[in-house]
Amino acid sequence: MKFTKMQGIGNDYIYVNCFEEKVPNPAALSVRLSDRHFGIGSDGLILICPSEKADCRMDMYNADGSRGKMCGNGIRCVGRYVYERGIVRKDVLTVETLSGIKTLFLTVKDGKVAEVEGNMGKPILTPEKIPARFAGEKAVDVPLSVGGREYRVTCVSMGNPHCVVFVDDTERFPVAQVGPGFEKDPVFPEGVNTEFVQVMGRKEVRMRVWERGSGETLACGTGACASAVACVLNGKTDRSVLLHLRGGDLKIRWDEDSGDVLMKGPAEFSFDGTVDL
Numbered sequence: 103m104k105f106t107k108m109q110g111i112g113n114d115y116i117y118v119n120c121f122e123e124k125v126p127n128p129a130a131l132s133v134r135l136s137d138r139h140f141g142i143g144s145d146g147l148i149l150i151c152p153s154e155k156a157d158c159r160m161d162m163y164n165a166d167g168s169r170g171k172m173c174g175n176g177i178r179c180v181g182r183y184v185y186e187r188g189i190v191r192k193d194v195l196t197v198e199t200l201s202g203i204k205t206l207f208l209t210v211k212d213g214k215v216a217e218v219e220g221n222m223g224k225p226i227l228t229p230e231k232i233p234a235r236f237a238g239e240k241a242v243d244v245p246l247s248v249g250g251r252e253y254r255v256t257c258v259s260m261g262n263p264h265c266v267v268f269v270d271d272t273e274r275f276p277v278a279q280v281g282p283g284f285e286k287d288p289v290f291p292e293g294v295n296t297e298f299v300q301v302m303g304r305k306e307v308r309m310r311v312w313e314r315g316s317g318e319t320l321a322c323g324t325g326a327c328a329s330a331v332a333c334v335l336n337g338k339t340d341r342s343v344l345l346h347l348r349g350g351d352l353k354i355r356w357d358e359d360s361g362d363v364l365m366k367g368p369a370e371f372s373f374d375g376t377v378d379l
Contacts (some may be wrong), residue, residue: 103379107142107181107372110175112320112349114372115162116144117183120151123194126379132163135377142377144314148176150183156203158184171200172261174323174352178218178369181206185215197230201261219366222324225331225356226259234263235289242335248283256332260363262293263314264328268336270328272300272308281312295322297329300337308346320349327363329353 103125106117116135116307118125125131132147133297134140140264146164153159160180162170177197180210184190185208202223209217229236234257236244246265256266265284269275275298293314309329311322326345333339334356342355352367 104374104376105142106374107144108179108183108370109349109368109372110178110321110323110369111347111352113173113175113322114144114320115146115148115149115176115179116142117150117179119183119187119189120149120161121189125149128161128163129167129169130216131379132165132290133167136165140375140377145313145319146170146173146176148173148180149264150180150189152226153198157190157192158195159198162199164313165317166315168315169200170315172204172222172324174220174222174260174325174327174365175321175367175369176323177204177206177220178323178365178367180300181208181218181220182215182369182371185210186213210334215369218264218369219364219368220323222260222363222365224246224361225328225363226353227257227335229257232257232259232263233291234294235291240335242332246289247373248287249280256335257294258328258331260324260327260331262324263290263292264297264325265294266297266299266329266332267291268302268338269298272298272310275310277312281318285312295325295328297322297325297332299329299333302346304340305342306344306346307333307339307371321347321352323352323365323367326352327365331356331363376377 149161
């Protein structure tokens, strides 16, 4: 099977062109190939498939084999892949995901995709739809006890569930120790991605993320979107913000008129290879 390794600000996935390849058991394959010692090494597996509703379909699996509905960094890489590999030669294209059809806007220079902006849709704030077991119409700055400590959290879905926690210093915060407690807390029946956010100013924040099924990763696109929304809901930033993640920077804008969240950032090829199934 042919594959391509790509990364969006350090959030790396193995991509398979299912216009040409067949993957019989993608969940098990993701576990095997994502292993950084005995496999290729990645945050998961993304299949690029034909779609009856859009230009292509993205089918993603986390490193533990669980299926993901959306990945912001991953979908930018899908956009660059299908354009530069000749599957869809359009600078505005649509991608079918489990969280709906997403539109990508490609900045193309000399035949290469320099940057991708994705319309990630409207944030879901109703707890039961996230899902998160909190009362009320929104879970904004609500208390949650994890590991014997109480945190103030804001919950947002961007196609997958996110819990945003504001901290004083992301670099010193013990993400690896605290993250698993959030991911497995019963208040989140489907697990949760947890973002630990440090506000630098009205237009700038830092973020680290613990992703369900993958642990701490260098970046999470939907997590960055959820964090920007949480910042606005808590009155901490403007609607356009630059997010510094461990793998690089993303520009996020929560459009006031449409209610959509737009994310702009890079998508990079790492290498191509083949693997024996």
